[in-house]
Amino acid sequence: MIDLRSDTVTKPTAAMRRAMSEAEVGDDVYQEDPTVNRLEARAAEILGKEAGLLVPTGTMGNTIAIKLHTQHGEEVICESRCHILNYELAMMGWFSGCLARPIFAEGGVLRWQQIQKEIRPLGPHWAPTGLIEIENTHNMAGGTVTPISEIEALCDGAHERGLPVHMDGARVFNAAAALGRPVSDIVRKVDSVMFCLSKALGAPAGSMLVGTQEAMDRGRLYRKRLGGGMRQAGVLAAPGLIALEEMPKRLHEDHANARFLAEGLSKIEGIRIEPAKVETNILIFDVAGSGLTGAEFSAALKQRGVLANAVAGTLMRMVTHYDVSHAECQTALGACEEIARARAAASR
C-alpha cells in the first residue's frame, strides 16, 4: 500500500529505534529523565524560546496552550478550517471553557487587517477575545505557509491590544523548509508554539510545546491533569531528538513529491488542482469533474493499492512523507489517471 493519508503514518527510522533502546531514562514527573530534559531544552533552543514541554500529542499541546493563555468565557480567534476547532473534539470548550470565533481566510492565512475588527472587549453582551491562534502550515487549506511578515504584523497588533498569539505549528518545520528560513525566524514573535515530532519528522509519538519558562512550568501541571505525566518518557524523547535534529533537512524532498503529484493531477481530466498553490507536503484536490465523490475516489484508489483520504464532498487530500518515494508517487498518479479515465469512458 502507498499511504498518502497523512504524514502521521511515518514509521520510526532504524536510528530512532536504536536510540529508543539505548535511551537514558528517569522519572519525568520528577523531571529526572535526562533524555526528556535534553529534548525540551533543544526544542526551546531551536525555536528561540525559553522552555519546552514534551506532550504525548499535538492536541494536548494545543489544549495546554489555550488553557495557559485564556480564562473561561473568552473567545479564541482562529481560521475557520483550523485543527483546534475542527479536529480536537471541542477541547477549547471542554477544558478551557472558551468559544472559537472562526474567521475564513484565503489560503488559511489570517492577516491582522482582517482580524483586528473581530477583537471584542468585555461588554454587556460580548465575550472578550482571549487569544489569537494561527495554524502554520495550514493543514486543511492545503499545507499553506503564512508569510513571516504577516505573522509579525499580527503579533504586533495583538500584543498592542494585550492579546497573546499561539501557533499551531504541527508542521512548522515544513513551513521553514518551504521558506528556507530557520524555524526561530518564523516563531520569533508568537507567545507559544506547538509542533509535532510524530508527523513529517518521523518520531513514533510526541509533540512539543514551547514558550516562556513560566508558561511551561504551569503547562506541566495541566499536562499532568490531562494524563500526560509519562514517567520514563526518554524512550520517546530519544527518537524525538533525532526527529528534531536530523529530519528537517530532508523535508524539501516531500515538498518536491507533493508538487510532482499536483502537477500530474492537474493534467488529468476530471481533477482540479492549482500546482502553484502546493507549497509544502499537503495537496488538496477536487475530483468533481470525474463524477465521483471523494469517498468513491478514495475507495477506487484503495483497490489500486493507494491510500488517500476524502476531506469533504468531492475534495481529496494527499500528504507526502519519507515513507513514500518519488516512484510511489508516480504509481499513485497512474492510479488516479486510471480511475478518472475509466469513469470518463463509462459516461460516454
Ligand SMILES: *Cc1c(COP(=O)(O)O)cnc(C)c1O
Ligand atoms: C496533526 C495535527 C495536530 C495534532 O494532532 P495529534 O494527532 O493530536 O498529535 C494539530 N494541529 C494540526 C494542524 C495537525 O495537523
